[in-house]
Amino acid sequence: MPEIAEISRIVHFLRKYAVGRTVKAVKTQEDTIVYGKVGTSASAFEKAMTGKKIVGAKQQGKYFWLEMDSSTHPLMHFGMSGWMKFSNDDTAYYRPAKAEEAEWPPRFWKFILELEGDPKCEVAFVDARRLGRIRLGEAKPEDMRKTTPLKENGPDPVLDPHILTVDWLNKKLKSKRVPVKALLLDQANISGIGNWVGDEIMYQARLHPEQYSNTFTDAQVKQLHDAMMYVCNTAVDLLAESDKFPADWLMKHRWDKGKKNGGKLPNGDRITFLKVGGRTSAVVPSVQKKTGAVAGDVSEEIDGTEEEESVPKKVTKKRGRAKKEEDNSDEEVLPKSTKRGRKSVKEEEAVEDEPEEDEVPVVKKRKPASTATPRKVKKPVAEAIKKEEDSSGRRRSGRLSRG
Known part of the structure; x- marks a missing residue:
């Protein structure tokens, strides 16, 4: 999943090729999830962007936005x-683009912006799994971070070091009793930290991700804060290019799980994989020691053949699968009281699979009595009936009295 560093890479390309240029034309594909889940539509996006000038590109954690010369x-x-993706440059950060991926327009595009001027450039938002979101923010550029959903997210380690201080982090950790990595991944606490960044922070701090957040000493909190600032700022400065990351970073080796020579650092230290709060965590036990109470809901070491970003197996519906993944991916922090009429957004999503008011529910009908399977009669009673029929020539109605 794109995290704080990957988003900084995209903002870099937007500033390089899009800022200062006018959107000549917009192509969109309607998507009731990517656009519709956040209250807009492809047609509204197309109308808002066509002919407008891009004057800036900004980021907060995993969110980013374009500042336009209008109010939208x-x-x-x-x-x-x-x-x-950009038609005139490759934005990939971890592997060369395949031949089919270099084709234009790219697969799974949701919108394409054609920009005026040189160099000729088109910008496409792509999303194969449809878990991304495209909104239209109605605010002054300087007020965007004060609007939903940005205001519901915690401070950004790179943008807000004056807020995310050691004291602030200490109070946040002490106020909860959750696995420390789960606290870091929650975007309501801190913006931008995802799975690999969280693992790197915990490794550089030499702390264990399972340990409860309120069990760390002041010195350990300082270690955690220093590691957070170091990892986030370094990854952002290097635009998420892992080849340029420091040689001692866990991130450069955590993806080798399951490979023949995988599961170890260059110095020979073993990497294990644990489930913490439903997410796979890479841990180096030789340096990440447990010094306090740990969560009881943590699974044992994960087999090397399991996928790195696993998804809970208990899924009942196809659309439920996407929602389940979204809920476990730290993707969106919405205000708790957001409502439409008398139902909240979450309540509306929860009943989307229920029948509409004008639908007739399917009722399972009982079989007619005439077609019902005959009831079995116990052998002594059956013999009595047969004996009575033989003597009277006909069968009496009703039950036989006993005694």
């Missing part, structure tokens, strides 16, 4: 697998 600014989130 597109605010975007990539979800699990979304990305932004």
Whole structure:
């Protein structure tokens, strides 16, 4: 999933190729999830963007937005697998693009912006799994971070070091009793930290991700804060290019799980994989020691053949699968009291699979009595009936009295 560093990479490309240019034309594909789940539509996006000038590109954690020369600014989130591609440059950060991926327009595009001027450039938002979100923010550019959903998210480690201080982090950790990594992944606490960034922070701090957040000493909290600032700022400065990351980073080796020579650091230290709060965590036991109470809902070491970003297996419906993944991916923090009429957004989503008011529920009918399977009669009673029929020539109605 794109995290704070990957988003900074996209903002870099937007500033390089899009800022200062006018949107000549917009192509969109309607999507009731990517657009519709956040109260807009492809047609509304197309109307808001066509002919407008892009004057800036900004980021907060996993969110990013374009500042336009009008009062409407597109605010975007990539979800699990979304990305932004440019027709004149390759934005991939971890592997070369395949031949089919280099084709234009790219697969799974949701919108394409054609920009005026040189160099010729088109910008496409792509999302195969449809867990990304595209909003239209109605606010002044300087007030975007004061609007939903940005205001419901915690401080950004890179943008808000004056807020995210050691004292602030200490109070946040002491106020909860959850696995420390789960606290870091919750976007309501801190913006931008995802799975690999969280693992790197915990490894650099030499702390265990299972340990309860309120069990760390002041010195350990300082270690955690220093590691958070170091990892986030370094990853953002290097635009998520892992080849440029420091050689001692866990991130450069955590993806080798299941490979022949995988599961170890260059110095020989073993990497294990644990489930913490439903997410796979890479841990180096030789340096990440438990010094306090740990969560009791943590699974044992994960087999090396399991996928890195696993999804809970208990899923009942196809659309429920996407929602389940979204709920466990730290993607969106919505205000708790957001409502439409008398039902909240979450309540509306929860009943989407229920029949509409004008639908007739399917009722399971009982079989007619005439077609029902005959009831079995116990052998002594059957013999009595037969004996009576033989003597009278006909069968009496009703039950036989006993005694």
